[in-house]
Amino acid sequence: xxxxxxxxxxxxxxxxxxxxxxxxxxxxxxxxxxxxxxxxxxxxxxxxxxxxxxxxxxxxxxxxxxxxxxxxxxxxxxxxxxxxxxxxxxxxxxxxxxxxxxxxxxxxxxxxxxxxxxxxxxxxxxxxxxxxxxxxxxxxxxxxxxxxxxxxxxxxxxxxxxxxxxxxxxxxxxxxxxxxxxxxxxxxxxxxxxxxxxxxxxxxxxxxxxxxxxxxxxxxxxxxxxxxxx
Amino acid sequence: xxxxxxxxxxxxxxxxxxxxxxxxxxxxxxxxxxxxxxxxxxxxxxxxxxxxxxxxxxxxxxxxxxxxxxxxxxxxxxxxxxxxxxxxxxxxxxxxxxxxxxxxxx
Numbered sequence: 001x002x003x004x005x006x007x008x009x010x011x012x013x014x015x016x017x018x019x020x021x022x023x024x025x026x027x028x029x030x031x032x033x034x035x036x037x038x039x040x041x042x043x044x045x046x047x048x049x050x051x052x053x054x055x056x057x058x059x060x061x062x063x064x065x066x067x068x069x070x071x072x073x074x075x076x077x078x079x080x081x082x083x084x085x086x087x088x089x090x091x092x093x094x095x096x097x098x099x100x101x102x103x104x105x106x107x108x109x110x111x112x113x114x115x116x117x118x119x120x121x122x123x124x125x126x127x128x129x130x131x132x133x134x135x136x137x138x139x140x141x142x143x144x145x146x147x148x149x150x151x152x153x154x155x156x157x158x159x160x161x162x163x164x165x166x167x168x169x170x171x172x173x174x175x176x177x178x179x180x181x182x183x184x185x186x187x188x189x190x191x192x193x194x195x196x197x198x199x200x201x202x203x204x205x206x207x208x209x210x211x212x213x214x215x216x217x218x219x220x221x222x223x224x225x226x227x228x229x230x
Numbered sequence: 231x232x233x234x235x236x237x238x239x240x241x242x243x244x245x246x247x248x249x250x251x252x253x254x255x256x257x258x259x260x261x262x263x264x265x266x267x268x269x270x271x272x273x274x275x276x277x278x279x280x281x282x283x284x285x286x287x288x289x290x291x292x293x294x295x296x297x298x299x300x301x302x303x304x305x306x307x308x309x310x311x312x313x314x315x316x317x318x319x320x321x322x323x324x325x326x327x328x329x330x331x332x333x334x335x336x
Contacts, residue, residue, distance in 0.1 A: 038326065045323050052315050056306050063308040066245050082248040089250045091232040093275040093299050104299050106275055108234070137245050144305065148276045151319065152301035158322035159296065 002174075004182040008189035016186070020179040027171040034164045037099050041157045048150050055147055058140050065133030072127040081130065089141075096153075101160045103153040108145050232275030232299065237262050242280045242307040251278075259286035266290060266302075274300040280307030281314040 006012045070078055089108055096105040236246045240255040247253035256262040262283040277300045284304040291302050304314040324330050
């Protein structure tokens, strides 16, 4: 495991200890975040799946109705009938916050000057199939909006989960072990220095004692010599 | 206030136009991509793209994946569904979880 390239001093040690603490705390928080995001996401994905399976066939039905309408009414007529939509849909996109991920929330309004009819044409030149098709589409549309909202949310959540997972893994498998390794290394280095110092001191003390003893011996010898002379 | 757009072949978008969406009928994928790039900068909240074009211009669409809006969503076109919507969700699951745990092999 890679050790950080730092000088083994007490200063660095205490700084690293602080960083390790932060990393561990952050790791725990991110892990919790990831788990919760995952839970929401899985729920969402399941819902989308069933929703999709429900909406797609319905939409195909709509197309079929349009196909029938096209078969009955001449293309020019159809084009003409649908040329100017009577209703307009407006969408208010707001932001929802899911675990600090901004996801859109759509609220759509269908505005029409004429409330009881969505058909932008008179009934004289068109067939009933067209009416049916438009009716079906109108009924289906809120679901389509919901689907759009949920799918976008799921995509954004998936992105966020991936990012969070990377961060968790980076902390868990790279950052935290590196800190621990470095802290251990510095501690060992420091105590090694400490031991080195200790032995040096002992050695110096020994040397000083030895020197003192030699001096004492010399003094004693001198005194003996003096005593012999006198 | 946002608008809703739909990009697809003429047959598919016709009905949506009647409904009041901004319909962009495209003849080929280049046109679809061009339209997408153009309208993505406008205030669209949702852009529906029929699955066939969605498939063909997927790379272009991916550029906008990180935007909060517009939500670019695949819907089946008049030429039938290709299951893009579901496979998108499937891919999202794979990305998030690391394995496909919802759909199995299909």
